[in-house]
Amino acid sequence: MNHVHEVAQIANALRLPPDVRPALERLAEVQASAAVCLPAPAETDDLLARLGVAEVDRSEIIATRPSLNKQPALWWLLDRCHSLLVNRMGTGGALDPWPVLSRELGPAARYFYVWVFLSTVADVRRYHLERGIPDDLSWRVLSTLGVQMANYRAIYGEGGLHTQDWLTFHFRGAVYSLGGLHFERQRIWFDAERRPGVSAAPRRGDHALGLHIPEGSLSPDLVEDALHRARGFFARHFPDEDHCFATCVSWLLDEQLQEYLSPDSNILRFQRRFHLIPPRESNDNATMVEFIFKRPLSGLDALPSTTTLQRAVIGHIRAGRTWMFRTGWLVW
Known part of the structure; x- marks a missing residue:
């Protein structure tokens, strides 16, 4: 056939x-x-x-x-x-x-x-x-x-x-769970500009580790622990891959969050670890609502608004604005 x-x-x-x-x-x-x-x-x-x-x-x-x-x-x-x-x-x-x-x-x-x-x-x-x-x-x-x-x-x-x-x-x-984060073996898909005070910038095709954030705390200590575990894990089990950089594609890197959250919040502390590449046009409201509330976007009026983040997400969408997934990188 x-x-x-x-x-x-x-x-x-x-x-x-x-x-x-x-x-x-x-x-x-x-x-x-x-x-x-x-x-x-x-x-x-x-x-x-x-x-x-x-x-x-x-x-x-x-x-x-x-x-x-x-x-x-x-x-x-x-x-x-x-x-x-x-x-x-x-x-x-x-x-x-x-x-x-x-x-x-x-x-x-x-x-x-x-x-x-x-x-x-x-x-x-x-x-x-x-x-x-x-x-x-x-x-x-x-x-x-x-x-x-x-x-x-x-x-x-x-x-x-x-x-x-x-x-x-x-x-x-391709993905491993270490500490409070998931790490994806990947290749860089963009060319980044060199930043002042940074030793290197990723180029298309470089080995990298993609950071993915499951539910849980993003405290600086937890993030540092996960990064420390990942350095040892990938050097030991994937020595043939030189992971010089880490990337993250997430709503957590959306700079619009700075309008709503305290500079000392764990989310913005995490955000400041990364150098962002130029944004793409996107509307990721549905994905963000599903991740935070475990509800579909269609039920916006019934969502709880007890935390600063919840109120920010709902208010932003009701104002006719859109959340974006941003891409960031850091030197590993």
Whole structure:
């Protein structure tokens, strides 16, 4: 069967819109790895628990276990996504976005990408072992799956996963959780101007570590501890990569926050660590609201406003203004 006809059949079976077909065509070209191996039913609950998935989600996930015979289109997608992760194990950079499945497919769609990651646990664990990464740090970064699923339930009121593209970094050895931050192995994608008093400036293609901020404190001591841990970790486990710089792409670096927060706030202290590159035009209100409130932007009027940051976010949006994700860098 040629790819065009095969993709058309898969898209129709999964009720995907025409604009998704180019992504499916690229997946159709993925070279198959070893056959997909899902965890045995008796082992799935324990594995999900180890990945930080809440009990209320675990039972629903197990009920949606994909089947080659009963759901050939879903299995086709599972096989291609699994093979892509395995083939790109150890690499950095973003993969092509995976198709967002139709909600008409019900829980099978909402939990589908959980099964892709379950099928890849053994492969990424093997990669971690080859790099000498301790067991506790291996499971810690993979348990980001449970965190992301908890966020989905808080936002949408039901179980599922919508950040599958972000988790592809965790399940191919590109991101690690150290201290209170996540660190992504990456390459610089911009040319920065040299700053006075700074020893160097990043150039396109340089190795770097991307800082990602999960929920929790951003106290200077916590940040310093995470940076210290990361320096030792990457020098030890990835000595072939010279990480001279660190980057951060976040709403935390939006200079508009300076209008609302105290200069001594942890957010602005974190912000001042970075040199910012020129902003791009963007409207990231929805992403910011989801991160801070675990609610959709459509529910703005019902959001709590008990903290300075919450009031700032809501007031800024109600004034017709937009929040931006800014990019910053620092010398590692």
